[in-house]
Amino acid sequence: MKTIFISILQGVEAKNILRTDIYKTLISQPDVRLVFFVGSKDKIEYYSKEFYNDRIIYEVVPNFRVTVGEIILSFLKFKLINTETMDLRRHMAARDSKFHIVYFPISYIFNRIFARSFVRKIVRWCDMRFVHNNMFKFVFDKYKPDAVFLAHLFDDIEVAMLKEAKRRKVFSFGFINSWDKLTTRCMMRALPNKLFVYNNIVKEEAHKLGDMKLLDIIAVGIPHYDFYFKEKANPKEFLSKHYGIDISKEILLYSPLGKYFSNSDWEVIDLIQDYIVKGSLIKSVELLVRFQPNDFLDEKEIEKRPWLKYCWPGVRFSNKRGVDWDMSNNDLRHLHDTLENISILICYASSISIDAIVFDKPVININFEVKEKQKLSKTPTYFYKTNHYQKALKTGGIKLVENKDQLLFWINKYLSDPSIDKDNRKKLVEQQCYFLDGHAGERIGLNMLSLINYEIRN
Numbered sequence: 500m501k502t503i504f505i506s507i508l509q510g511v512e513a514k515n516i517l518r519t520d521i522y523k524t525l526i527s528q529p530d531v532r533l534v535f536f537v538g539s540k541d542k543i544e545y546y547s548k549e550f551y552n553d554r555i556i557y558e559v560v561p562n563f564r565v566t567v568g569e570i571i572l573s574f575l576k577f578k579l580i581n582t583e584t585m586d587l588r589r590h591m592a593a594r595d596s597k598f599h600i601v602y603f604p605i606s607y608i609f610n611r612i613f614a615r616s617f618v619r620k621i622v623r624w625c626d627m628r629f630v631h632n633n634m635f636k637f638v639f640d641k642y643k644p645d646a647v648f649l650a651h652l653f654d655d656i657e658v659a660m661l662k663e664a665k666r667r668k669v670f671s672f673g674f675i676n677s678w679d680k681l682t683t684r685c686m687m688r689a690l691p692n693k694l695f696v697y698n699n700i701v702k703e704e705a706h707k708l709g710d711m712k713l714l715d716i717i718a719v720g721i722p723h724y725d726f727y728f729k730e731k732a733n734p735k736e737f738l739s740k741h742y743g744i745d746i747s748k749e750i751l752l753y754s755p756l757g758k759y760f761s762n763s764d765w766e767v768i769d770l771i772q773d774y775i776v777k778g779s780l781i782k783s784v785e786l787l788v789r790f791q792p793n794d795f796l797d798e799k800e801i802e803k804r805p806w807l808k809y810c811w812p813g814v815r816f817s818n819k820r821g822v823d824w825d826m827s828n829n830d831l832r833h834l835h836d837t838l839e840n841i842s843i844l845i846c847y848a849s850s851i852s853i854d855a856i857v858f859d860k861p862v863i864n865i866n867f868e869v870k871e872k873q874k875l876s877k878t879p880t881y882f883y884k885t886n887h888y889q890k891a892l893k894t895g896g897i898k899l900v901e902n903k904d905q906l907l908f909w910i911n912k913y914l915s916d917p918s919i920d921k922d923n924r925k926k927l928v929e930q931q932c933y934f935l936d937g938h939a940g941e942r943i944g945l946n947m948l949s950l951i952n953y954e955i956r957n
Contacts, residue, residue: 500554501951502532504638504647504664506657507546508560510793510813510824512650515676517550518828519722524944526552531948534642536560536660538823542816545825556642561634563656568630573655575622576685578606580708581614584682584885591881616710619686626688627666632659639663646951649691650674653684661689670954672947675701678850678931681708682886693950695719695943698933700890717946720939721932726831727857728937732839733832738787741833742808748783749914752837752855754846757794761847761879765800766869768807771845774907781911789837789851793824810837843913845906848882852897853931856924861913864892865906866899895920896927 503525507513516522525531532554537543543557577585589606634656647664649657652673664671673691675681681704690709694716696702702716738744753771755764768788775784785808790796792813801807812830817823826834834854838844844855844862852862866880882888883899891897898913898920900906913919928935934942 500530500532501528501646501955502534502642502644503947503951504534504536504642504644504660506536506560506649506651506660507542508536508538508654508656509651509822510826511676511822513546513825514831515650515674515722516648517546518826518831519725520938520940521722521943522550522940524941525947526554528948529554532556532642534558534638534644539816545814545816549827558638560656561637563659564632564634566630566632568626569632569655572622572626572630572688576653576688578610579614579619579622579686580682580684581610582682582708582886583889584679584887585610587881587884588683619710622686623689627662632662635660635663639667639669644669645955646670646672646947648672648674648947650676652687652689652691653680655688658688661691665689670951672950674943675705678853679885679887681705693717693946695946697721698931700887700930718933719942719946720934720936722940722943723831724854724857724932725937725940726835727838727854728935730835733836735840737833737836738840742787742810744785744787744808745783748785749842750840751784751786751910752841752844753786753788754844754849754851755788755790755794756847756849756879757791758797760882763869763879765797767845767865768804770869770903770906772804772806774910779907780914782914784842784914787837787841789834792826792830793822842917843910845910847879848885848888853891853927856896856927857932859921859924861898861917861920862896862924863898863900863906863909863913867902891927891931894927894930895923896925 505516507517525533534556536558537546538560540559547557647660647669649661651657661671671691673694675696678697678701681701687709690711694705694711696705696716696718697720698718702718705711705716706713735746738750739746744750751771753768771786774780775786788807788809790809790811796811812833813824813826815824838855838858838860841860844852844860846852847865852864855862866883868880892899898909900909
């Protein structure tokens with residue numbers, strides 16, 4: 500029996516692993532046992548209702564020991580990556596602080612001196628040798644795993660599991676399960692034996708910023724997009740049934756960025772609704788708003804807009820915005836059906852832009868402030884300067900609008916001819932998705948099984 504440890508500590512991990520063919524491929528093997536690590540007993544109860552098998556075990560992650568070494572490494576890991584996105588984050592944090600005149604120059608200079616591959620290698624060596632956290636010793640002794648699979652290598656808890664695996668020479672797999680993590684988060688404190696990534700862009704970033712050898716990085720596609728490529732969506736009547744949408748009208752979908760990153764979402768909703776009410780659009784249109792699964796609704800704002808048709812997917816396990824959420828298979832199906840039947844997506848910088856473009860839907864990103872600036876961290880237009888989003892914008896598959904007049908113009912333009920920018924959208928899908936065959940999850944699962952079997956034989 501081969502035992503694989505898998506972390507399910509974030510909503511994105513559950514979406515990318517449990518609800519894709521990664522899980523199905525692994526559990527289909529009768530000689531494979533999966534040990535899922537979750538954050539609480541409540542999550543064991545939640546996930547075990549849906550994902551159960553004699554060869555599935557759930558474990559709650561032990562309490563994380565915060566040592567002096569962990570504090571130092573948690574500080575350093577954010578300073579040793581040099582990207583435009585990290586500069587932007589430093590600038591935003593500094594400007595929001597009253598010490599920005601001192602903080603930013605020091606942080607910037609430190610980064611430019613020490614954000615180098617050889618420094619990161621020295622730091623990783625010191626990390627393995629001197630920073631010990633035995634929180635996973637007991638479960639490694641108990642289950643004696645053949646492999647670990649970690650999809651958030653930037654989290655100190657998952658780093659502790661990876662380091663335990665490396666000390667015991669247990670084969671390790673990593674997965675960069677987002678298009679922005681390598682340029683946006685921090686350095687990887689420990690490197691797995693093999694790393695799965697979405698595409699060649701992330702592969703190059705993992706080599707350059709993550710210091711992984713190219714031979715150890717495998718581009719596989721996007722597992723949670725497999726559903727889009729393989730399954731047929733429900734017809735437009737679905738939107739009528741769930742949201743009261745008039746299916747004789749065109750549907751504009753607005754996806755809020757969330758109050759953590761923007762203070763303009765409600766103003767944008769009102770702006771689009773104003774276009775509709777005043778008859779500024781060339782076709783009859785309905786507005787549908789899809790809130791993020793990791794955010795919370797402002798009930799007072801909802802009450803002010805009795806006309807609002809909206810979707811709020813997911814389950815939240817915490818009363819704070821963050822990673823502690825889950826989207827069920829029903830939620831993912833609803834997203835699929837929604838994207839298939841809308842006419843245009845409108846949003847700020849967001850990965851849902853890519854989702855919509857997979858369905859060849861015109862996407863408009865708002866690049867102007869609807870509300871007066873407060874903090875830079877809540878100025879959504881700043882996120883267009885990030886490394887990952889710049890690459891997407893350069894394809895021309897996303898229309899960036901600079902003011903309200905342009906927004907109205909391009910809504911009408913796409914309503915009159917949705918084929919505009921079709922070739923650029925295709926280019927963006929090929930760039931980001933890499934494989935369009937619907938087998939990304941299976942590809943990861945089969946690669947894992949093959950490599951584990953090879954390690955056992957040798």
